[in-house]
Amino acid sequence: MTNTAGNQLFHYSPITERPAINWPGGARVAVYVGLNIEHFLLDRPSTSIWPGTAELVPDALNYGWRDYGVRVGIWRTIKTLDRYGIRASALLNSAAAEHYPQIVKAGMDRNWAWLAHGRTNSILHSGMSRDEERRVLTEIVDTITAATGRHPLGWMGPGLTETFNTPSLLAELGLTYTLDWTNDDQPYDLEVPGLISVPYSVELNDLLLFARGLSGPEFVRLVQDQYEQLRADSEHGGRVMALALHPFVIGQPFRAKYLDQALRYLAEQPDSWLTTSDEIAEHYRSTR
Incomplete structure (x- = not known):
């Protein structure tokens, strides 16, 4: 393996x-659902569906769109996950753990995996000194541990952001693992001892897909195509398929039946391992 110039976090390793x-x-593809459970601030620009009001304070249009996810959309999504016995890998803002205890309880009842996802998705995880970042990360981890009863093992930064000190x-x-580096179909070791990268996706991601005008049937076809290709690739070793979901996107009523169809397809595949990112990371660490 060779190191990419200037990259001290991971080496170049061709999958071949x-x-x-x-x-x-004997599963061929490990499949997990990365369910983003996020808190947004009323007085800061954040993820938006309509840029025309995104800089206003308050921004009722975009804040309301995001807030639909934790008020309504996530409960619709949970029902679909339950229908196929799928445990979420919950990407949890620590502020969401504080503000939405009902969601945390629902996840605890279902034995979800809990990952630290920063404090709030209104603030990117960047621009901090090492000491300041240590304090921020400690607060995030402690808050999630107190809320869920479990110390998180995985991390994904808000907007997949890190500093050079984060790992x-x-x-x-x-x-023990991070999802931020979306550059592979398999887990791999980082240069930081004890830390690995687990695949996540900015492509198979409802927030970006539907923002481009994707239809519900196209979403189902894309999920199927992703699985079929990864299964074909797995002839030379198991692959990971991450399905990234945001309740304010996939939780909209007119998309519900398409998520159902996509998850039904995945659940019906005899060579899929429907699991969590925690279990993928642990299996990789224990067998490599």
Whole structure:
């Protein structure tokens, strides 16, 4: 393996030159749902559906769109996940853990995996000194641990953001993997001892897909195409398929039946391992 110039976090490793990964039960593709559970601030610009009002304070149009997710959309999404026995990998803002205890309880009742997803998705995880970041990360991890009863093992920054110190600080705090580096179909070791990268997707991601005008039937076809290709690729070693969901997007009423169709397809595949990012990381760490 060779190191990309200036990159001290991970080495270049072509997928064609690695030992095969074998998933439990002979599965070919490990599938997990990354369910974003986020809190947004009323007085800061954030993810928006209509840029025309995004800089206003308050921005009722865009804030209301986002807030629909935790008030309504997530409960519709949970019903669909339950229908197919799928446990979410919950990407949890620590502020969401404080503001939405009913959602946390629902996830605890279903044995979700809990990942630290920053404090709020209105503020990116950047621009901090090492000491300041250590304090911020400690507060995030402690808040999520207190709310869920579990110390998070995984991390994804708001907007997939990190500093150069984030990986080593995550390892220092007892986290074992990050989703931020979406550059692979398999887990791989980072240069920070004790920390690995687990695949996530900015392509198979409802927020970006539907923003481009994707229809519900096209979403289902895309999920199927992704799985079929990863399964074909898995002839040379197991692959990971991450489905990234945001309740204010996929939780809209007119999209519900298409999420149902997509998850039904995945649940029907005899060679899929419907699991969580925690379990993918642990299996990789224990068998490599």
